[in-house]
Amino acid sequence: MKNKDIINWGIIGLGNIAHLFAKELKLVKGAKLVAVASRSKENAVAFATTYQCPKAYDSYEAIMNDNNIDILYIATPHDSHAELTIKALEKNKHVLCEKPIALRYEDAEKMIATAVKHNKFFMEAFWTRFNPSFRAAFAKIKQGEIGTLRYINADFAFYAEEKKGNRMFDLKTGGGSLMDIGVYPLFLAYTLLGIPKNIYAKSIFHSSGVDTQTAMILQYKEAHAVLYSGISHTSNVEATVSGTKGRINLNSMWHMAESYTLIKDDVKTIFEFPTQEMGYLYEIEECHECIRNNAPQSNLWSHKNSLELMKIVEEVKNQIGLQF
The missing domain is CATH 3.40.50.720 (NAD(P)-binding Rossmann-like Domain)
Incomplete structure (x- = not known):
């Protein structure tokens, strides 16, 4: 093609x-x-x-x-x-x-x-993964701008109204906070730190069987990721990536942020990357690039990436006892 x-x-x-x-x-x-x-x-x-x-x-x-x-x-x-x-x-x-x-x-x-x-x-x-602000922050982190990573903190929560037909409370279709939004903080930790050595997770459940709040700790050799998702309340939806030389804040809402803040030696520098609309178009453009070059997968979010992240999600799911 x-x-x-x-x-x-x-x-x-x-x-x-x-x-x-x-x-x-x-x-x-x-x-x-x-x-x-x-x-x-x-x-x-x-x-x-x-x-x-x-x-x-x-x-x-x-x-x-x-x-x-x-x-x-x-x-x-x-x-x-x-x-x-x-x-x-x-x-x-x-x-x-x-x-x-x-x-x-x-x-x-x-x-x-x-x-x-x-x-x-x-x-x-x-x-x-294709958001311009995230890509720029990711590049800076990988280049060592904030030193060796030691800590990631990310939350994602919103209030989901309990009403008839709301898929968030439907266990059959994969409702709950983990599969819908908990995958975002897990994605962040995985993208920056890879596969953790240990995973610890606890949840609060709705009567329908879906998780309404899930707290997760991912332990790495020299770092921790403290992550959270919820559908019973709102949160800041912010993320902080801390290293030995500084930290980067992915500003709210971090999964679709149009800016990030670099903090080094108590100096804050904001880098802005305004997106068109919400930013779905960037993943569309990635699809086009791959298809036109006969590439079976994206280098930015590969089959391997999806499988490894799903492995982490599955471990969290098993730990909290979530069964679909």
């Missing part, structure tokens, strides 16, 4: 995040939304009309059989990520799948094995 000017997208699952994604897809040069799919024809037609998309399907099978689509963005609830990704890859589609990649490590392995077997591009949609 090298030098392909236009890359045709399809979207499966038309919830809130799909709306945000479709809005930013229009801003990416060479991207064209050609089809969307929902289990409801009415929803599919309404979504397609909003974003000037020519095709609206009321079945996921139908959109996968559309030969005009190059890549499918899967934005359904977590429990269907593995099944739909595998089917799409087998239908000769590239796939960008919302995080978390799956609810189980073994499912993530099958998804990646299928992508490799069919030689199709596949990536977990960890959009934070």
Whole structure:
């Protein structure tokens, strides 16, 4: 697909995040939304009309059989990520799948094995990895700007209203704080420090069985990461990365920050990286770059990265006794 000017997208699952994604897809040069799919024809037609998309399907099978689509963005609830990704890859589609990649490590392995077997591009949609502010801060940290890393502290919490139909309280679809937002602090620790030696986690649970608050400590040879996620209250949604020579604050909301603060010798320096819209377009551009260069995965968020992070998530899940 090298030098392909236009890359045709399809979207499966038309919830809130799909709306945000479709809005930013229009801003990416060479991207064209050609089809969307929902289990409801009415929803599919309404979504397609909003974003000037020519095709609206009321079945996921139908959109996968559309030969005009190059890549499918899967934005359904977590429990269907593995099944739909595998089917799409087998239908000769590239796939960008919302995080978390799956609810189980073994499912993530099958998804990646299928992508490799069919030689199709596949990536977990960890959009934070492509955020300009995060990339710049990451580069500075890796260059040794704040010395040897010793400590990471990151939280992510918001208040989720307990109402009928709120997937956050639906155990079957992978609800709760860990799989929806706890993966972000874990992603940060993993990206900067790698695989921990030990993991300690405790949770508070809702009557539905989902975790409403999860606290995690990741122990490394010379560092700790203290992480937290919750859906029963709000928090600052900030992250601090501390080293032997200084620290970097990823400003709120850190997973989509437009700035970071470098603190060395009591001097604070703010680096600003304004994003277009929320910043989904950067992961879209990464998909285009990989597809046009016949790359089966991203160097910034690889298959190995997804699997290793999922391994960490699975250990936390097992420790707190979360069962889907």
